Amino acid sequence: MKLCFLVEELYRHDGMPLDVVRRLSSWGHQVDVVRPGGSLLRISEEVRAGTHDAWVLKTVSGGPGLTLLEAAAAVGLTTVNDARSIRAVRDKVLTSVIARQHGLPVPVTYSAPRATLFADIPDELFPLVVKPADGSSGRGVRLVPDPGALADAEQAGEGQLIAQPYVPNPGSDLKVYCLAGEFHATLRRSPLHPDGPVEEGAVPLPAEVAAAAAKVGAVFGLDLYGIDVVLGPDGPVIVDINDFPSFRQVPDAVSRLAGAVLDLARTGGAARTGAPAFAPRIPAQPQTPHGQSHPHPEADRLAAAPGAARI
Numbered sequence: 001m002k003l004c005f006l007v008e009e010l011y012r013h014d015g016m017p018l019d020v021v022r023r024l025s026s027w028g029h030q031v032d033v034v035r036p037g038g039s040l041l042r043i044s045e046e047v048r049a050g051t052h053d054a055w056v057l058k059t060v061s062g063g064p065g066l067t068l069l070e071a072a073a074a075v076g077l078t079t080v081n082d083a084r085s086i087r088a089v090r091d092k093v094l095t096s097v098i099a100r101q102h103g104l105p106v107p108v109t110y111s112a113p114r115a116t117l118f119a120d121i122p123d124e125l126f127p128l129v130v131k132p133a134d135g136s137s138g139r140g141v142r143l144v145p146d147p148g149a150l151a152d153a154e155q156a157g158e159g160q161l162i163a164q165p166y167v168p169n170p171g172s173d174l175k176v177y178c179l180a181g182e183f184h185a186t187l188r189r190s191p192l193h194p195d196g197p198v199e200e201g202a203v204p205l206p207a208e209v210a211a212a213a214a215k216v217g218a219v220f221g222l223d224l225y226g227i228d229v230v231l232g233p234d235g236p237v238i239v240d241i242n243d244f245p246s247f248r249q250v251p252d253a254v255s256r257l258a259g260a261v262l263d264l265a266r267t268g269g270a271a272r273t274g275a276p277a278f279a280p281r282i283p284a285q286p287q288t289p290h291g292q293s294h295p296h297p298e299a300d301r302l303a304a305a306p307g308a309a310r311i
Contacts (some may be wrong), residue, residue: 001265002030004052004072005066009037016246017058022257036064047071050150053119054078054265061090064139073261078262081243082284085221089241092133099238104220105212106238107164115144115153116180118163125165128241129192133160143192167232171196174229174236175249176205176213180260180269183210186249190230202268209236216241222268223269224260295306 002243007020012018012035021031036042036059047068055072057079059065066086073083089095096109110121123146130153131141143166144153165173171193177184185205189198215226217240226245230237247253247302 001053001262002032002051003261003265004032004034004055006036006057006059006068008059008063008065009035010060011058012038016257017244017253018287020258023254024261027258029234030261034068036068039289041068042066043071047077048075048078050075052077054080054261056080056244056261056262057086061136067089074150078265079270080261080269082221082269083227086243089184089222089225090134091245092135092240093160093278095241096162096164098219099216099241102213102215104219104238105236107167110159110163112163113159115155115161115163116150118144119147119150121163127165127166128163129165130161130163132158133162141191151184163240167230167237168230168285169230172198174209174225174231175245176209176229177226177245177250178213178217178224178310179247179250179256180223181217181261182256182260183213184247184250185209188248194306197253202251206236212236212238221269224257229251236303237265264293 003024005017007017024031045233046113052072055069055077057065057069061066068085068157069079069086070083073079087094088098093109093111096106099106108125110118111133112118118128118130121128126144126146128144129141132139135141140155140158141155144150144163150264167188171190173188175186175188175189177186183205185203186201187198187203188200189196209229212229215228217224217225220241222241222243224244224245226242227238228240228242230239250256
């Protein structure tokens with residue numbers, strides 16, 4: 001297959017997705033890497049040529065990569081994830097409205113251009129979690145204990161903000177990653193409690209959280225995504241949704257993700273096929289010696305093919 005990866009400057013040296021690009025290349029596929037923020041593109045002709053089987057985006061919120069992905073989708077090309085789905089989770093204001101409309105466990109969300117405007121939120125809803133509406137990777141997230149602390153929470157140049165009531169938790173977030181229907185859970189230290197004693201790593205995925213994660217994919221039309229979940233006193237609460245996350249601590253993440261990209265490139269993904277919500281597949285944790293990996297079936301097929309390319 002021939003694939004195009006759109007990789008923003010922030011990720012140009014990052015293992016995710018570049019290790020995936022290398023893995024796909026080693027399986028005999030042609031992968032072009034385009035840097036939307038750092039290269040000259042004859043974009044109208046490149047997209048219209050339609051020479052790639054699928055376009056894949058790893059980009060920052062607000063970067064030019066999403067526009068290019070939307071251009072590919074506009075002329076009928078396959079994108080991973082669906083471009084409309086990415087847009088819906090990049091704008092956290094839009095995300096919260098869609099999520100609550102469909103009954104997902106997401107906090108009540110307020111939006112304002114400045115943190116001080118959140119002073120009109122009822123006192124009983126404090127503390128608040130305040131963050132940029134287009135933020136990602138925990139950047140700009142802060143805990144505001146009371147209305148009097150809102151002035152100190154002001155940060156220049158952030159744009160639109162959202163605020164949500166803080167969900168009491170033990171100082172950790174449950175990160176749930178989905179690779180085309182396969183779900184993995186890891187425990188991560190909360191950005192609100194950076195000094196908390198948390199043993200990070202893979203953990204069992206509770207059935208209730210797995211069901212919520214699967215519903216996120218169905219509601220937003222996502223195939224590769226992650227959610228951040230806080231296990232609060234009233235049950236799990238989704239506090240963030242991300243397209244193409246890091247898949248950190250997922251066993252053999254590079255091969256799993258490369259295989260998922262190929263499968264989605266062939267099928268077009270749930271958004272194109274109209275597939276129902278995933279029945280969550282929660283694989284047993286593989287006992288893999290350090291440095292080895294479980295190959296995707298694609299690797300076995302290519303190994304048997306005459307003249308298979310290797311890099």
